[in-house]
Structure formats: structure tokens, C-alpha cells
Amino acid sequence: MESGFRSRALPGIIQRSVEKNRVIRSAFKVGSFTSLSRVLGLVRDTLTASLFGTSAVMSDFVVAFRLPNLFRALFGEGALSSAFVPVFMATRREEGDASAWLVARKTVTLVAAFLSLLVLLLILGTFALEGLNPDLAERAPHLLPLMRVMLPYVVFICLAGLFMAMLNACHQFSLPAFTPSLLNMVWIGFVLLVCPRLGDTPEQQIYGIAAAVFVAGLVQMGVQVPALMRRGFRPGFTWDTSDARVRRVFTLMGPTALGQSVTQVNVMVNTLLARWAAEWAPASLFYAERLLYFPQGLLATAMSTVLLPVFSGHAARGDHAEMRQTLGHSLRTLLFVMIPASIGLLVLAEPIVQMIFGWGRFDAAAVSHTAIALQFYAPGLMVFCLAKVFVPAFYALQDTRTPFRIGLRAVALNFALNVAFVLTWPHDLKHAGLAFATVLSEGVNGITLGVLLQRRLGALEWRPVFAAASRALACSAVMAVILLAVRPALAAGLAQSGAPAKLVEVGSVLLAIATGIAAYFGAALALRAPELGFARDALRRRVAK
Numbered sequence: 001m002e003s004g005f006r007s008r009a010l011p012g013i014i015q016r017s018v019e020k021n022r023v024i025r026s027a028f029k030v031g032s033f034t035s036l037s038r039v040l041g042l043v044r045d046t047l048t049a050s051l052f053g054t055s056a057v058m059s060d061f062v063v064a065f066r067l068p069n070l071f072r073a074l075f076g077e078g079a080l081s082s083a084f085v086p087v088f089m090a091t092r093r094e095e096g097d098a099s100a101w102l103v104a105r106k107t108v109t110l111v112a113a114f115l116s117l118l119v120l121l122l123i124l125g126t127f128a129l130e131g132l133n134p135d136l137a138e139r140a141p142h143l144l145p146l147m148r149v150m151l152p153y154v155v156f157i158c159l160a161g162l163f164m165a166m167l168n169a170c171h172q173f174s175l176p177a178f179t180p181s182l183l184n185m186v187w188i189g190f191v192l193l194v195c196p197r198l199g200d201t202p203e204q205q206i207y208g209i210a211a212a213v214f215v216a217g218l219v220q221m222g223v224q225v226p227a228l229m230r231r232g233f234r235p236g237f238t239w240d241t242s243d244a245r246v247r248r249v250f251t252l253m254g255p256t257a258l259g260q261s262v263t264q265v266n267v268m269v270n271t272l273l274a275r276w277a278a279e280w281a282p283a284s285l286f287y288a289e290r291l292l293y294f295p296q297g298l299l300a301t302a303m304s305t306v307l308l309p310v311f312s313g314h315a316a317r318g319d320h321a322e323m324r325q326t327l328g329h330s331l332r333t334l335l336f337v338m339i340p341a342s343i344g345l346l347v348l349a350e351p352i353v354q355m356i357f358g359w360g361r362f363d364a365a366a367v368s369h370t371a372i373a374l375q376f377y378a379p380g381l382m383v384f385c386l387a388k389v390f391v392p393a394f395y396a397l398q399d400t401r402t403p404f405r406i407g408l409r410a411v412a413l414n415f416a417l418n419v420a421f422v423l424t425w426p427h428d429l430k431h432a433g434l435a436f437a438t439v440l441s442e443g444v445n446g447i448t449l450g451v452l453l454q455r456r457l458g459a460l461e462w463r464p465v466f467a468a469a470s471r472a473l474a475c476s477a478v479m480a481v482i483l484l485a486v487r488p489a490l491a492a493g494l495a496q497s498g499a500p501a502k503l504v505e506v507g508s509v510l511l512a513i514a515t516g517i518a519a520y521f522g523a524a525l526a527l528r529a530p531e532l533g534f535a536r537d538a539l540r541r542r543v544a545k
Helices: 002-052 056-095 097-132 134-139 143-150 153-169 174-193 202-222 225-230 244-259 262-277 281-317 320-357 364-396 401-424 427-457 462-496 501-526 530-544
Strands: none
Touching (some): 002 056, 002 174, 002 202, 056 097, 056 153, 056 202, 056 262, 056 364, 097 134, 097 244, 143 202, 153 225, 262 401, 262 427, 281 320, 281 364, 281 427, 320 364, 320 427, 320 462, 320 530, 364 401, 364 427, 401 427, 462 501, 462 530
């Protein structure tokens, strides 16, 4: 009897193990392409920083870029993908590929029409705002003109995000993960080749960056069309607002827009308040966020991308036990990576900022302001990843209202904290207060989502998650002590060798990071952290394939 039970249970155990490793393996695959995008992004931002520093015109660009970027997060990669994937997969399973791709075509038609109208209204709104508020043109003269150049990017990048969702639903992750790199490639090309031809001043050259954003949106959208056509998608327009499946996508998308994009909404609010606080503040926050997104993109963003179709499959089968196990496994893996990344950025903030951005017009004041913002942002890596895991689970259950409702509260909390910190913190720390407000509100958002998800699915595997976080914190503490001792010693040693100052900066930071990583994994090995095995097994199976 016992033997028979084991024989029946064994295939299920094997299947769960294979699926867990497939999630991690796919996340690492997406993460590798996302890492490429992050590396290119650092090159892009280094070139941009050397050209514009934290000048007022750079802050105008940052604020102008936030609006199309916010709509990208709301209606593109965040809302559309999360609303579209469950409906697309259900249609494909129940009615076949032809019906699913027809739903996709109808969705593309309505999204393109809605966004085109939205962009037109926003552009007209910038002209109206210019006439109604002349002071804005005096205080931030390039803000609205830059915004007008970049607003069409909303249409292109949101359709690109929808195309990425279609490919992800077909378990094709590589091309969608590579697509964001194209923005960085185009941006780098325009910085090197176009901006110098527009004039000698930053105020003239900044319009080359705005043009790069416009062109990159077109490229990101177009590059995915051939891959979709090979899988059955047929480009074109089919207007049909009566299709219940398409209406379901838009019904889900409404509340999904905020639930999936709380961070982006908070960042937009931060940027607007920062421009009011100091002319250099938005640019300083922008560069700090870019450094924060690098480790986050290694696994957290990739994990969120992979988990949505996996959770959708669990939900379609009604298998809540599998969802709980996948949630626990994913949280443990994310915290194992994000906690040391957070501590490392906190400890090495100023040397890292100096190494990457300390060129050209990015002077000592810009380094100091950006490093302070990064230190206050860094703890957020520990909490930003929570929503990356919990929100896809809600969406797979086709529950978009709960993340929306909690997201609204998080945005309200962020705004309240922003105002409080801007009014009470010293002038040079106001932008840091804005960063810290985002971390606090995101933490409340993630924890609340976890508690509510447990009510839906039953008891989650919190004990292993807390144990994994404790191990990661202990190992990170060892790493931090070593970093604090090693980095200055390395810098002093390299300086005594007569190496150029920039080489001393780069060498000491990179060697310190390598030493810190070795210390972290050595401590994790000494503690026999199971999370080391998660990554090792996933990578072994990937190599075996």
C-alpha cells in the first residue's frame, strides 16, 4: 500500500521539481538578456552623465521622459501583459491557436487606436499648459518641448510590450528579453553620432536624446513582428469591441495598470516633487535609480516575466498547492540575490557612482547627490522584489482589483511621505527623502499583497522564506565588513603603484565587488544555504539541454 502511494506520488514530485527548475532556468535566461540591457544601460547613462551631468536641462529631460515611461509601465509591459496573458492562454487552450491569435489582433487594434488618441490629447495638453502657465516655461524651458518629442514613444513601446506578452505566452522569452536592449543601443548611437551635430550646448544636444527615444520605440515594436508571424500572428487591424475575450482583457487591464506599476507611479511623483525641490534633484534620482535597476533586472524583473504564464497554468488547473510552492521557491531565490545586492550598494554607493558616472560634466557635487540618493534607495531591493512575485499570482487568478486597491494606498502613502520629507528634511537631503518614501511605501505594498494572497491560497511557505532571508542577511553582513576593509586598502595600494586616478577608482571598486561576492557565497556555502543549490541545479539542467 505504502509502495503504491510512493509510486503514484513520485511522478508528481518529479514534475514539481522540473517545473521549479524550469522557472529558475527561464528566469536566468531572461535575466541574462536583461543583464545585457542593464550593462548597455550603464554605458548609455555614463555617456549621458558625462554630457549633461545633473544640470537643469537634464532634469527637464528626466521629468519629460517620466510621462511616456509611466504610460509604458501602466499600459505596456505592466498592465497589458498581465491582463492579456491569462486570457490569451485560456483562449488558446479552449478554442485553439487561430482564435487566440484573432483575439491578439483585435487587442492590438484597440490598443493602437486608444493610445494614438491619448498621445494626441497629451500633446495638445502640453501646448495648453504652456499658455496657461508661463512660469513653467521660464523655470523649466525645455520640459514641454522635450515631452512633445517623446510622447509618441507611448504608442510604439506599449505595442512592443503587448508583442512581448504574446511571445512570453508562447514561452518564448529570449527575444522579448533582448528587446529593451535596443533602446540603449539606439540611445548610445544618438549620443555619440547625433547629439554633437545639434550644437555645442547641453540645451541643444538634449533634443538628440529625445529623438533617440522616439526612434527606439519604433525599433522595439518592429523587431518582434517577424517572430510573432512565425507563430501564427497576422499583422493588421480588426476592429471589434463586442468580443467578450477582448473586453475581458481591457476589464482586467484597468485596475492592473496601477497594481503592476506602483513603483513607476511613485517614481513619477518623486520626480515632479524633486524638480520643485532642486533643479539637480530629478537627474540625481534618475542616475541612482539606474544603478538600482541593474541588480533588480538580473533576476527580479526576469522572475516576474516568467512567473505570470507559470502561475496562469497553475490557476487554470486550480492547483493552489503548486502556486504556493512556486511562490515560496521564487521568494527564496530572489531574496538570496537581492539582499546582498542591497547591502553592497549601500556600502559602496559613493565609489560606484564615482566610478561609473564621474566623467565630464558629472562633477563632485553630482557624485555626492547621486550617492546619497542611492544609499536611501538601496534597501528597496529587499522589498521591490515582493510585488514582482505576488502581483503575477493575483493576475493569474484574474484578480486585478486587489493589487489595484493596495497600489492606490501605496501611492497615497508615498505622496504623503514625500510631502512630509520634502518639508522637513534639509535641502541637500530632500531628494533622499523622496527615495526613502518610495522604499517605505513599496515595503507596505509588498507585505500587504503577501498577506492577502495567503488568504486566497492558504498558508504560504513563510518559514523557509524567513530562514532564507536570515541566512542572506547574515552572509551579507560578513560581506559588508569585508567590503569596508578591502575597498580602501585596494584603492591605497593601486594609488601607490602610480596608476591613473580613474584606473584606481575602477580597479578598487571592481576588485572589492569580486571579493565581496566571493565572501558572500563562501559564507552561504559555510551555512549550507539551500538557495545555492537552486541556482546550481537550474544551471546544470540548462547546460545539459
